[in-house]
Amino acid sequence: MTHTQERGVTELPNDRRPVVEMRDVSIAFGNVQALDRVSMRLLPGEIHALMGENGAGKSTLIKALTGVYSIDTGRIVVGGEEHEFATPAAAQAAGISTVYQEVNLVPNLTVAENMLLGREPRRFGGINMGAMNRRARATLERLGLDINPGSLLGHHPIAVQQLVAIARAVDVDARVVILDEPTSSLDAEEVQKLFDVMRRLREHGVAVLFVSHFLDQVYEIADRMTILRNGRLVEERMVAETSQLELVRLMIGRELEVLDRLDRDHGRAAPNSATPVLTAVGLGRKGSLEATDLTLFEGEVVGIAGLLGSGRTELARLLFGADTADHGGLEVRSTRRRLRSPRHAIDRKIAFSSEDRKAEGVIGDLTVADNMLLALQASRGWLRPIPSATRAKLVREYIQALDIRPTDPNALMRNLSGGNQQKVLLARWLITEPDVLILDEPTRGIDIGAKAQIQTMVADLAAKGMSVLFISAELEEVLRLSHRVVVMRDRRKIRELANEDVSVGDLLEIIAGETRQTELEGPA
Amino acid sequence: MTDTLDRAPAPEEQAPRPGPVSRLLGHQLLWPVVAIVVMLVIDVIAVPSFLDLRVQDGHLYGNPVDIVRNSAPVMLVALGMTLVIATRGIDLSVGAVAAIAAAVACTRIVESADEGAASAAILACTTALAACVLLGVWNGFLVSVVGIQPIIATLVLMVAGRGLAMLVTDGQITTPSNDAFSGLATGFVLGLPIAFLIALGMVVLTAVLTRRTALGMLIEAVGINPDASRLAGVRARTITWTVYVFAAVCAGMAGLIIAANTNSVNANSLGLWIELDAILAVVIGGTALTGGRFSLAGTVVGALLISTLVRTIPSIGIPSEANYLFKAFVVILVCLLQSPRARAALRVRGRRAASSKAVAA
Ligand SMILES: Nc1ncnc2c1ncn2[C@@H]1O[C@H](COP(=O)(O)OP(=O)(O)OP(=O)(O)O)[C@@H](O)[C@H]1O
Ligand SMILES: [Mg+2]
Numbered sequence: 001m002t003h004t005q006e007r008g009v010t011e012l013p014n015d016r017r018p019v020v021e022m023r024d025v026s027i028a029f030g031n032v033q034a035l036d037r038v039s040m041r042l043l044p045g046e047i048h049a050l051m052g053e054n055g056a057g058k059s060t061l062i063k064a065l066t067g068v069y070s071i072d073t074g075r076i077v078v079g080g081e082e083h084e085f086a087t088p089a090a091a092q093a094a095g096i097s098t099v100y101q102e103v104n105l106v107p108n109l110t111v112a113e114n115m116l117l118g119r120e121p122r123r124f125g126g127i128n129m130g131a132m133n134r135r136a137r138a139t140l141e142r143l144g145l146d147i148n149p150g151s152l153l154g155h156h157p158i159a160v161q162q163l164v165a166i167a168r169a170v171d172v173d174a175r176v177v178i179l180d181e182p183t184s185s186l187d188a189e190e191v192q193k194l195f196d197v198m199r200r201l202r203e204h205g206v207a208v209l210f211v212s213h214f215l216d217q218v219y220e221i222a223d224r225m226t227i228l229r230n231g232r233l234v235e236e237r238m239v240a241e242t243s244q245l246e247l248v249r250l251m252i253g254r255e256l257e258v259l260d261r262l263d264r265d266h267g268r269a270a271p272n273s274a275t276p277v278l279t280a281v282g283l284g285r286k287g288s289l290e291a292t293d294l295t296l297f298e299g300e301v302v303g304i305a306g307l308l309g310s311g312r313t314e315l316a317r318l319l320f321g322a323d324t325a326d327h328g329g330l331e332v333r334s335t336r337r338r339l340r341s342p343r344h345a346i347d348r349k350i351a352f353s354s355e356d357r358k359a360e361g362v363i364g365d366l367t368v369a370d371n372m373l374l375a376l377q378a379s380r381g382w383l384r385p386i387p388s389a390t391r392a393k394l395v396r397e398y399i400q401a402l403d404i405r406p407t408d409p410n411a412l413m414r415n416l417s418g419g420n421q422q423k424v425l426l427a428r429w430l431i432t433e434p435d436v437l438i439l440d441e442p443t444r445g446i447d448i449g450a451k452a453q454i455q456t457m458v459a460d461l462a463a464k465g466m467s468v469l470f471i472s473a474e475l476e477e478v479l480r481l482s483h484r485v486v487v488m489r490d491r492r493k494i495r496e497l498a499n500e501d502v503s504v505g506d507l508l509e510i511i512a513g514e515t516r517q518t519e520l521e522g523p524a
Numbered sequence: 525m526t527d528t529l530d531r532a533p534a535p536e537e538q539a540p541r542p543g544p545v546s547r548l549l550g551h552q553l554l555w556p557v558v559a560i561v562v563m564l565v566i567d568v569i570a571v572p573s574f575l576d577l578r579v580q581d582g583h584l585y586g587n588p589v590d591i592v593r594n595s596a597p598v599m600l601v602a603l604g605m606t607l608v609i610a611t612r613g614i615d616l617s618v619g620a621v622a623a624i625a626a627a628v629a630c631t632r633i634v635e636s637a638d639e640g641a642a643s644a645a646i647l648a649c650t651t652a653l654a655a656c657v658l659l660g661v662w663n664g665f666l667v668s669v670v671g672i673q674p675i676i677a678t679l680v681l682m683v684a685g686r687g688l689a690m691l692v693t694d695g696q697i698t699t700p701s702n703d704a705f706s707g708l709a710t711g712f713v714l715g716l717p718i719a720f721l722i723a724l725g726m727v728v729l730t731a732v733l734t735r736r737t738a739l740g741m742l743i744e745a746v747g748i749n750p751d752a753s754r755l756a757g758v759r760a761r762t763i764t765w766t767v768y769v770f771a772a773v774c775a776g777m778a779g780l781i782i783a784a785n786t787n788s789v790n791a792n793s794l795g796l797w798i799e800l801d802a803i804l805a806v807v808i809g810g811t812a813l814t815g816g817r818f819s820l821a822g823t824v825v826g827a828l829l830i831s832t833l834v835r836t837i838p839s840i841g842i843p844s845e846a847n848y849l850f851k852a853f854v855v856i857l858v859c860l861l862q863s864p865r866a867r868a869a870l871r872v873r874g875r876r877a878a879s880s881k882a883v884a885a
Contacts, residue, residue, distance in 0.1 A: 322755060346757040360755050363748045365816045370741055378757040382739040428756065 009236050010224060012043070017080070019044045019175055019207045020096075025064055025074030029415065032406055034060045037074070038233045040226045042176060042207040047198055049218045049239065050211045052228035053251055053447045054419030055405045058211050059101050061228070062180055066091040066098050079175065089118075097174035099165045101181050101211075101418045101445070102358045107154030112136035114153050115168045139171045144193045158356040159185040159308050159473075170197055177201055178209040181418065183217060184445045185355060187307045187473050188508075195221050213419075213447050214474075215244050229253055252449050273298040275333075277467045278350065278436045280319060282328030288314040290492035291328055296436060296467040301458065303482030303499070304471045305507045311491035312471050313355060316438045319469070320352035321345040346379050351434035353425055355441040355471070357418070361425040364414030368404070369395045371413045372427045379432065398427035401457075403450060418445040426454065430461075437461070438469045443477065455481055475504045487511060552810035555861040556825045559854065563836045570840045583712040587835060593709075593717035595831035597622075597778035599824060600723050601798055602805035603730055604771030606823045609806055611747045611764050612815030613667060613674035615771045618802060620685025621659050622779030622795030627692040628652040629780055630789040633700035642704035649705075653776050659685070660772030664765035678768075682799070689791035699788040709785035719781045723827075726774065731820050740818075743767065747815030801830050808858055829858070 012018075018041035027035045035057050042048050050058045063069045065076060067085030076083055078094060085091040088098065105114040112133045113120075121131040136149035145163055153161060166182050179198075183191050198208050198221060212218055218225065219239060227234040227250045234250050242250075275298040282291040289311045296302055304312045317323045319330065321339030330337050332348045339345045342352070354360035363371050372395055377386055386394075395409045402423040406416075413421060422445055429437060439458070443451045458481055462468050472478050478485060479502060487495040487510050495510050548554060567574040567587070577586040601618045608615045632648035633639060659681060666677035711718040734740030745753040746760045754760045778798065783789045807813060808829055809822025833854055842850050860866050 320755075342755050343757045343759060352755065354752075354755060359749075360752050363745050363752055365748045366741065366745060370745070374741075374745060374753070374758070375756040377738045378742065378753075378759070380738075382737050382742055385736075385738040 010238050016043050016045070018042055018077075019079055020065065021075075021077040022061070022065060023075045023077070025061070025076065026072045027060060027064055027069055028072055034231050035064065035071075036231045038228065038231070040233070040236075042209055043224070044175070044207050045202055045205045046223045047202055047208045047210055047221050049222035049225035050209060050228070051218065051225050051247065051251055052234075054423075054445075054450060055230075055417040056228040056251070057231040058228060059180055059417060060231075062098065062100070062178055062209070062211075066096055066178070068100075092172075095173070095175035096178065097169040097172050097176065098178040099162075099169045099180060099182055103158065103161045103165050105153055105161060105165055105168075107152070107359075109153060110150050111140075111147055111153050111156075111164050112149035114164055115139065115149070115171060117168075119172070135171075136167075139167050143167055143170070143197055145190075157308065157313060158359070159187075159190070162186065163190065166194060166197075170201065174206060176207045176209065180211045181213070181445055182210075183212055183214065185441055185473060188475075190308065191217065213445065213451070215247065215448065219244065227251055248448060251447075273300070273465075276331070277333060278319065279331040279334070280315075280328065281331065283315075283318055283325050283330065284327045285314065285318060285323060285325050288323070288491060289318060292493045294319075294486065294493065294496075296469060298435075298467055299462055299465045300484065301462045301468045301470055301482045303478035303485045304469065304488060305475055305478050305485055305511065306488030307511060308473070309491075310488040310511075311493075312488050313440055314491065315488070315493075316352060316440050316469065316471060319345075319436075320350055320438055322352065322354075343378075346375065346432065346434075349432075349435040350438065351375070351429040351432055351436065352438040353429050353440060353442055355444065357422055357425060357444065361428075362413055362421050364412070366413055367410045368399070368413055368416065368424055369409035371424050372398060372409075372431060375428050375432050394431055398431065402427055403453065419447055419450065422446055423450065423454075430457075434466065436467050436469070438471075440471045441473065442470070443472065443474070451477075475507050479504060479507070552819065552862065553822055553825050555858050556808050556822075556829050559858050560825070560829050560832050563832050563854075567836055567839050574839060579715075582715065584715050587839075589717060591828070591831050591835050592720045594834065595827045596717070596719035596723040597782050597795075598798065598801045598805055598830055599827035600726060600774045600778040600781070601771075601795075601802035602809075602823045602827050603723075603727055603820070604767075604774030605799075605802045606806050606809070606811055606818050606820060607730075607734075607743060607767040608674070608771045609747075609803075609811055609813060610743050610815055610818035611767055612750070613764065613767070614803070614813070615663065615678045615768060615775075616675060616799050617659070617663060617678040617681035617685055618771060618775035618778075619795040619798045620682050620689065621656055621772050621775040622782065622798060623689040623789070623791050624659065624685055624692065625652040625656050625776035625779035626783035626789040626794050627689040627698070627791050628655050629705070630698040630700045630783055631692055633702050633705060634698055639700065640702055642702075645702045645704040649708075649780055652780060653773055656772045656776030657769055660769030661765075663772065664768035667768060668761045668764040686791060689789075689794075693789060693791050695791070697788055697790045701787065706784045706787050709781050719785075722777065722781070724824075726777070727820055727824055734820070739763075744816055744818065748817075804855060805830055808855070808862075810862070 020042040022038065022040045024037040024039060025035055026033070026037055038057065038061055040050070040061060050061065052058050060069065064071050066088050067090055068088055071084065083094065085094065091098070106117070109117070115136045116132050120127045121135060122128060123131070133149045140147050140149065145167065147160060147164065153164060162182060162185060166179065169177055169179070182194060186194065198210070201208050210222060222239045224236065225239055226236050227247070229251060276295045277298050278296045280292055280294045282293060283289070284291040292315060304315070306312045314323070318325050321341050321344050324340060330339060337348060345352070363374065369391065373386055373391060380386065399407050399409065404420050404423050413424065416424065426442055443454055446454065455477065458468055458470065470478060470481055479499060482499050485497055485499050485502060485507065486493055487507065489511055564575065574587050577584055577588060601622070605615060605618065629648040629652040632651055633644050636644040636648070638644055663678050663681060666672045666680065667674050707718060709719050713721055734743065742758050743763055745758055746763050750760055779795055782794055805826030806823055809819055809826035811818040811822060833851055837847055837850055
């Protein structure tokens with residue numbers, strides 16, 4: 001082997017040869033050069049992080065490796081042999097197990113069926129359901145997950161679906177396991193469980209590729225990383241030898257200053273307004289949320305902290321009329337209202353951005369512009385199309401404000417990277433200029449620069465009088481933005497506290513503490 | 525007008541770098557149009573005078589005119605079907621609805637005081653179309669409110685509708701004699717067949733209603749992702765319901781034209797299997813059965829292709845028993861040529877060939 005030490009490539013230990021080596025891979029979609037001569041290699045027994053901003057080309061690189069896309073130029077070497085997989089199934093058969101960014105399982109099959117799809121245990125030529133459920137349960141237990149393998153996948157929230165997809169990927173004997181933003185909607189506890197599994201895989205000599213926009217997670221788990229920017233390779237680095245600040249600079253190509261501005265500028269003291277905009281009185285729905293009281297005041301950001309399944313999403317959906325409440329009710333500006341559908345809520349100037357981007361947000365085959373203007377157009381009615389000048393102006397404005405890439409308003413939504421789709425969906429609601437903005441995991445899959453930008457935007461909107469309900473699995477983010485925090489657990493609200501000197505630890509303690517002494521706690 | 529009609533369906537995932545040639549090759553309507561042209565060429569070879577046009581009493585006659593005129597019923601049904609399919613639905617009842625419309629119109633004409641009067645025909649047709657609205661409301665109700673799968677929901681009327689039509693005609697073959705009515709199929713305006721003008725008029729009207737307003741985009745949104753559309757405030761239920769009503773009205777108009785053509789209605793056979801032709805026309809036109817983006821121009825081409833096919837079969841001497849087989853063959857060919865996967869396979873072979881050439885050089 002010739003040792004041509006290239007710039008930005010780390011030393012390899014002598015005894016280890018990469019199990020995957022991609023060399024100078026390029027892919028263009030029309031006139032978008034998604035990958036431009038990118039190289040990456042994965043070592044057995046290492047966790048490798050693939051880093052880059054939204055749209056940098058991470059998912060495309062993964063799809064090039066696993067045969068979803070065919071490459072224009074370049075070489076892919078797997079296990080010493082040159083390979084170009086024709087289909088994802090071929091990659092799977094060669095020992096590359098992948099969880100793609102958008103969960104692509106079958107909602108109307110059971111959890112077990114999804115986990116073992118394509119390699120079901122058989123008996124007498126038919127599928128052995130008993131064995132299948134047992135095997136699925138064993139895998140789930142190994143991951144420390146309490147999910148019924150016989151339940152329908154579609155009935156679970158997106159985070160659980162994501163866990164099932166991960167369970168499916170680690171269930172097989174793979175040489176390479178690829179996880180594209182597996183932690184984007186997981187709570188800290190599930191992240192730890194996933195990391196345990198990843199460490200175990202590493203011990204067994206598996207090469208793990210990991211994508212995440214959470215730098216702390218990367219620093220906790222990854223050994224080596226490849227950094228992309230605008231479809232180009234920036235550098236390969238050892239994680240331990242790179243500071244976070246340096247990493248961010250490598251990813252975005254300049255310094256990032258916005259991050260702490262928010263902490264300094266945004267006083268967390270409650271706003272002075274006492275005008276209630278949206279009030280829930282004993283709002284609840286059997287099986288999803290116990291009777292809950294909550295008031296949102298003008299200009300206020302209320303954060304919801306709670307684990308997966310705590311009822312945080314269910315509350316948001318009831319407030320928006322996406323589900324109908326079977327007890328209690330809502331007051332919009334102190335007038336009793338029944339919200340029978342999202343449409344009623346929108347007419348009352350309430351907006352809701354769902355956590356489930358793919359199933360409940362993205363209209364893949366329409367353009368970015370159509371997706372952005374959908375809610376506004378729907379509320380105007382079909383007979384009053386938005387004049388094209390207004391259209392162009394609004395779309396241009398938001399593409400710029402949220403830094404959406406590509407900037408072409410006529411690009412098809414499904415061709416955008418995950419983070420950019422999320423930004424378009426945020427724009428969809430901002431454009432309607434709502435009084436109440438309910439955001440369920442709005443920064444899911446969004447890169448660190450854009451996240452700060454969106455947080456600043458939310459703070460500014462609140463300062464102008466909008467009330468915001470902010471739900472996030474990332475408690476730091478909840479605390480950074482909220483004036484008031486509502487803590488939920490077991491499908492009910494257990495605490496409400498002003499965000500004064502509250503730390504993430506305090507919140508975790510409240511969430512955990514309530515298990516033991518639920519009876520003692522009244523609503524704050 | 526063409527820009528309203530012609531909104532090409534979504535390009536494929538991995539669009540080739542667009543040069544003019546590959547853009548043409550990639551156009552959804554290329555192969556259907558080629559198929560029509562090829563069939564016409566074959567026709568001319570078989571019957572040299574095939575494309576001849578005659579002017580008689582100021583009207584155009586000849587095979588091309590027949591092809592256009594005979595395409596009208598399928599085109600109308602396919603037009604309604606396009607919007608239904610765009611919402612992820614399907615309407616199997618259109619044939620039965622056509623029969624009911626024809627039955628209602630013909631019996632009304634026969635029963636009216638002055639059977640030959642134009643007013644009788646107008647009244648009868650209006651009544652028939654009003655009945656279609658009700659039938660469409662029924663279908664739409666089952667699909668959008670009760671939530672039954674479209675294929676099952678419309679199967680109900682597909683089966684029961686024939687019975688309804690039989691009830692209306694008392695099981696008789698009804699033969700009205702009314703010049704205004706038969707003019708629907710045989711008449712001419714400005715030298716063109718009225719039937720075709722009606723169909724074209726409906727297409728243009730629909731194009732304006734969907735593409736000059738936001739309706740088309742909202743229909744597509746509902747078809748692509750119903751949950752997301754509902755959460756964005758789109759009145760998905762109302763939209764779905766409306767397209768079934770529209771499809772029934774279109775089917776009714778087709779039924780009237782078919783009945784006018786033969787001056788009779790047989791409740792058992794009128795419009796039989798027309799739903800299949802219509803679905804075919806839609807699919808050939810590039811609107812996917814999975815819903816979403818639709819192309820009205822494509823549907824027009826699809827309907828013309830089917831009617832050309834029907835004319836071609838006898839002219840090249842294919843025995844009538846082989847009729848359906850030949851039809852199936854052409855359809856499979858066109859669909860294959862259109863399928864992104866088949867085309868990708870062709871492209872890969874092309875590329876392999878090109879690169880091996882490069883190596884050889
Ligand atoms: N099928 C496609 N057609 C056209 N463009 C595409 C397609 N897939 C990806 N792109 C473009 O390629 C670029 C890279 O996208 P990719 O999904 O790889 O980004 P990413 O790094 O995974 O970003 P994110 O962090 O947001 O997930 C983007 O500009 C995207 O718009
Ligand atoms: Mg991605």
